[in-house]
Amino acid sequence: MSLIVYAAIFITGLVSYVTLRLADPIYKALGRTGIQVFGRILGLILAGISIQFILDGLARPATSAAADELFPRPAGRCCMKAGSFSRSCGRRLVGTPHRWSAMGSLRNGAG
Numbered sequence: 001m002s003l004i005v006y007a008a009i010f011i012t013g014l015v016s017y018v019t020l021r022l023a024d025p026i027y028k029a030l031g032r033t034g035i036q037v038f039g040r041i042l043g044l045i046l047a048g049i050s051i052q053f054i055l056d057g058l059a060r061p062a063t064s065a066a067a068d069e070l071f072p073r074p075a076g077r078c079c080m081k082a083g084s085f086s087r088s089c090g091r092r093l094v095g096t097p098h099r100w101s102a103m104g105s106l107r108n109g110a111g
Contacts, residue, residue, distance in 0.1 A: 019026075027035060 030038065
């Protein structure tokens with residue numbers, strides 16, 4: 001997978017280099033009006049892509065499953081007592097009190 005990413009970065013850099021290197025001949029071939037038309041076409045494409053991103057974001061509901069996919073919870077037990085909100089695991093705890101796992105500050109739900 002990382003090889004594909006590196007190849008894409010290299011190709012993007014190569015295309016950018018060639019485009020910038022040949023900017024003067026391209027400008028002479030297209031002229032001022034051609035460059036303006038080309039810029040407007042690229043702007044329209046960029047606007048279409050951005051609208052598609054927005055529509056995709058609105059179409060996907062902000063469910064717990066979507067949030068878990070973006071922000072996975074760490075494995076293991078929560079380290080907060082019952083009824084409190086744990087920042088480490090991101091869920092409200094119910095039932096018996098949990099103990100601090102690494103810090104040892106809270107024992108048997110006291111505190």
